Amino acid sequence: MLFDGHNGSGAAIYARENLLKNVLRAIPTCFCREEWLAVLPRALVAAFVKTDKDFQAVAETSGTTVTFVIIDEWVVTVASVGDSRCILESADGSIYFLSADHRFDSNPDEVKRVTACGSKVGKMDIVGGPEVGPLRCWPGGLCLSRSIGDLDVGECIIAVPHVKQVKLSNAGGRIVIASDGVWDDLTCEMALDCSRGFSSDVAAHRIVNEATRPRGIRDDTTCIVIDILPPENIAPIPSPPKRPSRIAFNNMFRRRSLDVPFKTNRSEYAEPDVVEEIFEDGSPMLSKRLTTGYTLEKIFAPSSCAVCLVRLKSGEGISVHANPLQHEKLQGWQGPFLCLSCHEKKEAMEGKRRPRGSSTNVFGHMC
Structure with missing residues (x-):
């Protein structure tokens, strides 16, 4: 879990202490592993909203981004609000985005949603001068459309997360989770290039150092690196063949229907570089997010x-x-x-x- 707080640390601390408990409470304890994974996306939505609702009852105005990663063998589930990015590099060097960016500057759909709710989105207006800085929501001045907390900004800032669930091949891969302090200075390729061939802990340090080297620390700069490898191959993930890196977007995943049972046999795939998308939904509509997929009466x-x-x-x-x-x-x-x-x-x-x-x-x- 990665939390990047703003306007104080209260929301980040509260989410760290309560979010996982709320996720586990939202899943029936009688479920087998396959059922547990199938309902996990809905449980994450419910848990994010509950954590936000409970924290706002404290009447504190701080807020936090959240990038929440759950790994179960080869299945990776990521829920995110805010602008802390999570990426996956597969064994062949392809890059997959597992989170969404909820900055207004990079998400026009969220700008439309927030303005439709009655808030204004625009840059900071300096009296007698031009507008400056990133797009922000007014009142409040937050540059994110989704977060936990931020009571003072208004109800248009929501905690409904983007959720993506993928299955890696038995060749594994490397996951990099980092706050915006990293991604403001490094592209995905730069972060992976400077850390490739090193163990996960050393790789995280190298990414942070690379991000802060040009201009020093200007923002919270946090990075987590996770290597998902077969037990017989626990070592730094090797460098892929020398070729131009390619970024794989949503439509390049091989999709699986939610109705198909999970299979996690390590020898299931012959192709070493297949990353299969199981689930993705970033809709802001809570009614939609709670009613898709698995048999509702069982959840x-x-x-x-x-x-x-x-x-x-x-x-x-x-x-x-x-x-x-x-x-x-x-x-x-x-x-x-x-x-x-x-x-x-x-x-x-x-x-x-x-x-x-x-x-x-x-x-x-x-x-």
């Missing part, structure tokens, strides 16, 4: 909130599909369900906050 108990897991009395649960401005009941099991406070947070994050003074209606049927 979410109908008597508990899908985010904070508080027990719900009969008739208390509000379906994530419910439209608070419509007065029609949904038919059948329409879970997962949310408690009132989590439903209000969902509506606020999705830009659907209800007018003041309006009443809340409970929809859906809890079996």
Whole structure:
């Protein structure tokens, strides 16, 4: 896990101490490994939102980026908010992005989402001079569209993470996770080139040194390097053949349907350089993120909130599909369900906050 805090360290410390516990609580303990991996993306979404909601209840205004990496044999799952990047170099030297960049400057979709929620996105306006610096959200001046915390910026800054899950071949690979202090000065290729052939701990030090060498430390500069290798080959990852590095984007992954069971036999692949995408979703819509993929009734108990897991009395649960401005009941099991406070947070994050003074209606049927 990598946390890059801003406006104080409170959010980063709180997320470090609570996020993993919230992820584990969101997955039924009776699940086998294949089921656990299949529901992990949904559990990460619920845990990020719960951690954000609980921290904001403390009324502290600090915030943090989060890059959360879970490795289970050859399966790597990454959940991220903010601008701390996670990349993978496969055995053949291909580079894969496992996280998303939620800076306004590099994400026009997030600019549209935040402005649609009623906030303004623009550069800092100096009286009597030109606008300067990166795009920021106003009020608040945050240059990120997603984070944990940041109570003072507004509800358009959300904690719904981008999640990607991939499976490496049995040739393994190297994962580099670093804060923006590294990526502001190094490209992915530069970071990998300066550290290739070294052990993971030495590689991390070399990347930080390379990033801070030209102009010194100007920002938090943190790096974690993880080598995923077969047990018989525990050594620094070798240099790939000399050839131009290529960056592999989403459409170059070999995709697997979520309905296909996981297989992690180490001899499954004949090709040493195959990286298979199992899952990816970066939608900001909490209702969509909680209802995709695995059989919902097996993940979410109908008597508990899908985010904070508080027990719900009969008739208390509000379906994530419910439209608070419509007065029609949904038919059948329409879970997962949310408690009132989590439903209000969902509506606020999705830009659907209800007018003041309006009443809340409970929809859906809890079996």
